[in-house]
Amino acid sequence: MKKIAVDKQKAKKIALNIFYPLLSFAILMAVWAIAAKVKNDAFVLPMPSAVLARFFKLGAEQGFWLSVLATLLRTAICFITSFVLALFLAALSGLFKPMHRVLSPIVSFLRAAPTVAVIFILYSFMRKDSMAIAVGFLIAFPILYSAFYSAIVGVDGDLLKMARLYKVSPTDRIRFIYLPSIADCMFDTGRSTLSLTLKVVIASEMLTNVARSIGDRIQVAYATMEISYLLAWTLIAIVFSFVLEWAVVGLKKLWEVLRCRT
């Protein structure tokens, strides 16, 4: 009886996880279709069906995967670099307060700087493809650093005192107190920052015409005024953004399973 109840609950949860995203997608498509119908100008706003047809044909286009993979690689490089550096510096700042006092204004400055201005400033002295990586790093790093620092200083002080009293080794403190306490923040902030980084990298590629990139394809579509092509590439960016987010969610689940086992 208990097993049946659990199975029913699971089935309900799965159904809801499918139902609501589908409903949300349907509403979005309906609004889009109504807007396109009202505008009645495929040149300005094509019907979703036309864009979706273009979207499904993109995979067969020459250089499609090269553009997508190059953009994803740039995103991965700047995200991983900013993630590791932010975690390292946040940990050091948690240990040495003066370090945080020095870093804090720099991080605030980076966070406040307008993305487009950063792109134009870097444009004059960097290679185009490295520039997309640098811009992504400059956007992702301050967000990740601030979140990691808050999580590290927010670790339960009572537990740390207990660990100090009972002489728990530094490795065990990191493994059993710090990491579980900041893991949620690492995965949740990482997830949202990763998709933001992808968007920023694409914007940077677009503004600086980086060859073999999603940004370049969007720029070409815009220059030739092919709106359905532009929207199809935008959909590609959205789909890969979701894929990256799901990958982080998957990693979080894997971490939770491994943590329970150890």
Place this chain on the structure above:
Amino acid sequence: MSDVKIENLKVAYGDNVIFDDFSVDFAEHKISVVLGGSGVGKSTLLNAVAGLLPYGGEIDTGGAEVSYIFQNDRLIPSITVYKNLDLILRGICKDKAERRRRIENMLAALEISELAGKLPRNLSGGQAQRVAMARAYLYPSGVLLLDEPFKALDTALKTRLIKQLIALHERENRTVIFVTHAIDECLLVADEYFVLAENPVRVSLSGEIKADKAARRLDDKELCEVRDVLLKNIASL
């Protein structure tokens, strides 16, 4: 094992001076109960003995290690009860089998063997406090500090845990400093007691209870007399 000598203790939180020139001596192998109202500085005293806050003056534990049962259990939430206990033994005992033996014995002594695989979030308040007690007794310390460990528990559970504490004390014979504001807890566990008064913190009354701890009842003649003395002193503060 060692007695705990505190001389000229000074503790301040900013401008707020809690202890100024405070001295007391807690006897070796005994349970010394420190009584006092809320905010008088009982927990601060224990934290100073544990070295968890900066202080002036001298606290001499004779080089003995200190273990501590805090007001809240302070168990690491992401790992099981067994792992919580194993963690504090790793630095002391490298032999995994020996650590397992010690942990299993301690859990059995406190009648909580079935909790070993559970996460702290799945424990009741009383169970979590017993695990904290197991942790404190597993750690090979000469001095054990208890900060109102039974504060949030019902009377029946409190009585059971006090009995377990007394049994463990008789087995291990550590120097225990137990702070509480509950006179009955003091009467049941104390070998000696100290009542703290504030402004500045000082010992306003101290004394001994000779009766066998394992056989004490709250209506014993000696305990009733001590209760009267304590109540009079506390009322006069």
